[in-house]
Amino acid sequence: MDIKKGIAVSPGVSIGKCLIIDSEDYRIPRRQIDASQRMGEVQRVRNAFRDAVVELTELEQAQDDTAGGRIKDIFAVHLRFLRDRRLRKRVTDLVFDESVTAEYAVVTVFHEIAAHFTSVKDSYISERADDIYDLERRLLKLLLGSKREDLARLREEVVVVARELSPTQTAGFNKAFVRGIASDAGGRTSHAAIVARSLGIPAVVALEDLTEIVRGGDNVIVDGNRGLVIVNPDDETLQQYETYSADFVALEHRLDTIREKPAVTRDGVKITLLGNIEFPDEAEMILEKGGEGIGLYRTEFLYLNRPTEPTEEEHYRAYAQTIGVLKDRPIVFRTVDLGADKYTQRKRFAPEPNPFLGLRSIRLCLQNLAMFKTQLRAILRASVLGPVKVMFPLITNLQELMQAKMILHDVMEDLDEESIAYNRDIDVGIMVETPSAALTASTLARESDFFSIGTNDLTQYTLAVDRGNELVSTLYSPADPAVLRLIRTVIQDAYKAQIDLSVCGETASEPEYVMILLGMGVRTLSLAAPLIPEIKEMIRSVTIEECNSLTRKVLAMNSERQISSYIRSAARKVLPEAF
Amino acid sequence: MSAGDKILETVVRETTVQIKNGDGLHMRPAMQFVDLASQFDCEITVSSGRTEADGKSIMHMSMLAATYGTQLKIRAAGPQAQEALDALRELVEVRMFDEPPPKPNENQPQ
Numbered sequence: 224m225d226i227k228k229g230i231a232v233s234p235g236v237s238i239g240k241c242l243i244i245d246s247e248d249y250r251i252p253r254r255q256i257d258a259s260q261r262m263g264e265v266q267r268v269r270n271a272f273r274d275a276v277v278e279l280t281e282l283e284q285a286q287d288d289t290a291g292g293r294i295k296d297i298f299a300v301h302l303r304f305l306r307d308r309r310l311r312k313r314v315t316d317l318v319f320d321e322s323v324t325a326e327y328a329v330v331t332v333f334h335e336i337a338a339h340f341t342s343v344k345d346s347y348i349s350e351r352a353d354d355i356y357d358l359e360r361r362l363l364k365l366l367l368g369s370k371r372e373d374l375a376r377l378r379e380e381v382v383v384v385a386r387e388l389s390p391t392q393t394a395g396f397n398k399a400f401v402r403g404i405a406s407d408a409g410g411r412t413s414h415a416a417i418v419a420r421s422l423g424i425p426a427v428v429a430l431e432d433l434t435e436i437v438r439g440g441d442n443v444i445v446d447g448n449r450g451l452v453i454v455n456p457d458d459e460t461l462q463q464y465e466t467y468s469a470d471f472v473a474l475e476h477r478l479d480t481i482r483e484k485p486a487v488t489r490d491g492v493k494i495t496l497l498g499n500i501e502f503p504d505e506a507e508m509i510l511e512k513g514g515e516g517i518g519l520y521r522t523e524f525l526y527l528n529r530p531t532e533p534t535e536e537e538h539y540r541a542y543a544q545t546i547g548v549l550k551d552r553p554i555v556f557r558t559v560d561l562g563a564d565k566y567t568q569r570k571r572f573a574p575e576p577n578p579f580l581g582l583r584s585i586r587l588c589l590q591n592l593a594m595f596k597t598q599l600r601a602i603l604r605a606s607v608l609g610p611v612k613v614m615f616p617l618i619t620n621l622q623e624l625m626q627a628k629m630i631l632h633d634v635m636e637d638l639d640e641e642s643i644a645y646n647r648d649i650d651v652g653i654m655v656e657t658p659s660a661a662l663t664a665s666t667l668a669r670e671s672d673f674f675s676i677g678t679n680d681l682t683q684y685t686l687a688v689d690r691g692n693e694l695v696s697t698l699y700s701p702a703d704p705a706v707l708r709l710i711r712t713v714i715q716d717a718y719k720a721q722i723d724l725s726v727c728g729e730t731a732s733e734p735e736y737v738m739i740l741l742g743m744g745v746r747t748l749s750l751a752a753p754l755i756p757e758i759k760e761m762i763r764s765v766t767i768e769e770c771n772s773l774t775r776k777v778l779a780m781n782s783e784r785q786i787s788s789y790i791r792s793a794a795r796k797v798l799p800e801a802f
Numbered sequence: 803m804s805a806g807d808k809i810l811e812t813v814v815r816e817t818t819v820q821i822k823n824g825d826g827l828h829m830r831p832a833m834q835f836v837d838l839a840s841q842f843d844c845e846i847t848v849s850s851g852r853t854e855a856d857g858k859s860i861m862h863m864s865m866l867a868a869t870y871g872t873q874l875k876i877r878a879a880g881p882q883a884q885e886a887l888d889a890l891r892e893l894v895e896v897r898m899f900d901e902p903p904p905k906p907n908e909n910q911p912q
Contacts, residue, residue, distance in 0.1 A: 296829075296830050300829045300830065300832075300833050303833050303836060303837075303860040304860055304861060307860050307861050309859035309861055309862055310860075310861040313861075339865055339867075340864075340865070340867070345826060345867065345869050347825050347826065347828050348827075348828055348864075348867045348869070351828070351829055351864060
């Protein structure tokens, strides 16, 4: 039994067999497997060799004869290697003798061969190492690719263990079968965390070397309440957790009963609770959990897992589908927030050295007008179907906002010319998630119909902390006095300008932040659907008077530690069951 | 050519050839060798010094890293042993893998 401590990012407890996901970008660690899994891994090796032969044969045939024999020779040589029984046997023998995964065996054998060539003095021969690495990459791509497909075809419940989960990987999950997530890297706001919360499954991140300890098929407990992952638990631990897990399910059921009740404080102030969605099929869950609309419709999913950009029709269909589910409830469509992630970096000729400060989000859109206009057209066309709003992410100055609005007006004119219907008075708002936007909120408010505070990015940019870097992620806290002061500024400026304001970052879904947010004047929260009942229960347990008094005290405090412990203990007093 | 053995009706033949093309047994020649060796019904073992290789495996043959002038001992065992040796000798020493000999003052034989 191994117990690893990480950061709890999505509540709940799950117990299940683990499935390890490799990432192409990382070294393949030595992965022991059980003797019983060896035949399966040997078959994976054979399939990879077979599929690589098919791939290469197609490539070889596609070569023009006139291009000279050189390239054809290279393909021919590679094909001989892939058909070489001695080579394949060396790989499968390693899988068998040392009980390791197909990927590990391929990497080991090909590196041995490449090392042999590199050691030869004759340069003509030593350059063969490149051919060997080329073959290795081809096989690994097939092996890892087939695993990704396996994820989409999951037929049994698993706990997913990964070094780091990318948006592309999670988009490919068959979500019905993923019971929990655990990752080596990441923080509270990493992608794995967001996805886990939106699916309502437990998750623990920042486990450092979990993927080195765990073997595929191990029994794993993910304790998303205490931030623990237990590998191969003993009987006693397993029993404790089965009881604990049942208690947690009971709490969930209790929360379900408040679904129909309004989100009103004890002294009668109505709070609006909206949902954040990552994928369109989560829209139903927002209504099931008592959400009153969608405060953040992330549109990035449309761009993932595909070689080309989505068409206007694809955008429109996805939006129309969600509007159909929500009926007359409001939906805020955030324009695409790509960049600073693998999806865009991989497409770049040279990856940006500092992507979070680079070409991302609205900046990417303003430099790719065709892509931006396609999405805006689809949102505008959908605006006649229901109460739709549009929101621009990562605005850092007035000029960007004016530019984005100008492009929106260009698109409106195009639609006018084509006599296509849309809502001319569509609300246009911005995410306030950079310190510069927060500090100039009074100016930006004059050009916005609403603000939505994105506390994740606002915290990371204010505190200069990469939220996904486990070495510094403990410094990341929205309870930092600097962040709270910026949030208060934004709220006050929105009030003065009389525009709508909501909070859609992760803090909106954490019970301990409810009182401080309400105390600073927030009346609309947008959060992941599964957490709506808990936040609603918290709201129903407090008075605005209590929140205001807490906020006055907190804003006079100077340290993050003091603030976070104070708001946590206050929240615990109000609603002990939530902690 | 050495004398053939007869063990349990298996014909075994052995010969030694020398690499004569300038670039040695790099990838393409290794491929030609393996392709030719694979056409014969016999096992083919090629050794260079103490290293032994399966003459039908491109991984083994290329890992011999035989440069110009290297002596290779070829051993064939099976019904077509003699035909295999004749064909392989012709490929290595006469056709020289369809490649030129070394340029003057380069790669002198050891």
